[in-house]
Amino acid sequence: MKLLEERIIRDGKVLSDDILKVDSFLNQQIDTYLIDEMGREFCRLFSDCGITKVLTIEASGIAVAAFTAWHFGVPMVIAKKTVSSNMSGDMYSTHVHSFTKNRDYDAVVTKDYLCANDRLLIIDDFLASGSALKGLISLAELAGAKVCGAGIVIEKVYQGGGNLLRNIGIRVESLAKIESMSVKDGIVFSD
Amino acid sequence: MKLLEERIIRDGKVLSDDILKVDSFLNQQIDTYLIDEMGREFCRLFSDCGITKVLTIEASGIAVAAFTAWHFGVPMVIAKKTVSSNMSGDMYSTHVHSFTKNRDYDAVVTKDYLCANDRLLIIDDFLASGSALKGLISLAELAGAKVCGAGIVIEKVYQGGGNLLRNIGIRVESLAKIESMSVKDGIVFSD
Numbered sequence: 001m002k003l004l005e006e007r008i009i010r011d012g013k014v015l016s017d018d019i020l021k022v023d024s025f026l027n028q029q030i031d032t033y034l035i036d037e038m039g040r041e042f043c044r045l046f047s048d049c050g051i052t053k054v055l056t057i058e059a060s061g062i063a064v065a066a067f068t069a070w071h072f073g074v075p076m077v078i079a080k081k082t083v084s085s086n087m088s089g090d091m092y093s094t095h096v097h098s099f100t101k102n103r104d105y106d107a108v109v110t111k112d113y114l115c116a117n118d119r120l121l122i123i124d125d126f127l128a129s130g131s132a133l134k135g136l137i138s139l140a141e142l143a144g145a146k147v148c149g150a151g152i153v154i155e156k157v158y159q160g161g162g163n164l165l166r167n168i169g170i171r172v173e174s175l176a177k178i179e180s181m182s183v184k185d186g187i188v189f190s191d
Numbered sequence: 192m193k194l195l196e197e198r199i200i201r202d203g204k205v206l207s208d209d210i211l212k213v214d215s216f217l218n219q220q221i222d223t224y225l226i227d228e229m230g231r232e233f234c235r236l237f238s239d240c241g242i243t244k245v246l247t248i249e250a251s252g253i254a255v256a257a258f259t260a261w262h263f264g265v266p267m268v269i270a271k272k273t274v275s276s277n278m279s280g281d282m283y284s285t286h287v288h289s290f291t292k293n294r295d296y297d298a299v300v301t302k303d304y305l306c307a308n309d310r311l312l313i314i315d316d317f318l319a320s321g322s323a324l325k326g327l328i329s330l331a332e333l334a335g336a337k338v339c340g341a342g343i344v345i346e347k348v349y350q351g352g353g354n355l356l357r358n359i360g361i362r363v364e365s366l367a368k369i370e371s372m373s374v375k376d377g378i379v380f381s382d
Contacts, residue, residue, distance in 0.1 A: 028304060030257065033264070036261055062250065062257075066226070066257055077220050112220075113219060
């Protein structure tokens with residue numbers, strides 16, 4: 001997505017070879033025109049999938065997922081992160097290790113909100129090692145729901161998670177794919 | 192907002208005299224048609240205020256705030272909750288006590304994203320004692336920004352936070368105002 005790549009180049013900050021800071025338009029201050037356009041693009045990319053729900057995980061993917069769900073005309077479901085699982089009611093729960101934050105957490109979703117008839121589009125802001133995405137796929141599997149694909153705002157291709165998931169048959173569409181990144185040489189996009 | 196009151200009556204669950212569960216359409220599974228309508232309504236209510244940014248706090252108000260900001264054509268800024276403040280960079284920070292969760296946290300926002308010229312609309316999903324809202328107002332004051340008002344999805348009037356803020360001159364507009372609530376007698380709306 002050209003609009004996004006241009007914005008990353010203009011306003012993104014490469015803090016280290018691993019960390020791209022985009023909180024001036026995506027994570028903390030959010031350009032709502034841009035995320036509406038992202039939602040429109042995800043809807044176009046997965047228009048033939050019969051999506052019934054958009055699934056994301058709190059908190060930084062929520063805004064993009066909400067606009068995507070709105071374009072599809074379907075609900076959004078947010079998996080919660082709990083360090084120790086203490087929520088009440090019937091939950092699907094899966095263990096996730098965050099490499100970025102070097103901590104473990106449980107991703108949980110109330111059973112009422114995912115069902116075997118659902119055809120899910122998973123949305124997240126970043127894809128690096130893919131651990132959060134694998135957690136969301138596990139939650140979908142526990143519910144017997146079909147994962148039609150994953151829509152990612154920024155994929156760090158060199159961290160391998162995206163291709164690992166594609167290799168096991170998950171359709172992953174990323175609006176910006178970063179092939180390499182360094183403080184010294186900046187950002188190189190795929191293609 | 193009639194649409195919201197009807198939905199609360201239909202799908203909300205009064206778990207105790209204090210706790211209203213609306214996670215089937217507002218907090219965990221989100222009806223994106225409904226939150227778009229809420230955003231439209233907040234935009235109508237505060238249309239004469241020259242709003243430059245919408246401010247919210249993670250995580251459950253993000254979706255409503257995002258649609259509101261989109262209707263205004265302005266960015267949304269998300270204050271982060273940190274149990275202990277360990278984020279880098281220049282931050283405005285304020286202490287908040289959550290009565291619901293009975294814990295303290297710091298609400299923080301990067302200084303770059305709030306400035307003295309800003310005219311802010313604060314959006315949140317619930318207003319009870321008003322502690323989160325007071326925290327957001329403090330962040331705005333630290334930046335020298337003008338708080339034009341607060342848009343709340345559900346105000347629990349009997350918990351007093353809303354009227355406390357109105358009494359100190361904050362314009363608070365709530366889409367549903369709950370006058371009283373109990374497991375035995377259900378929900379009574381104001382007016």
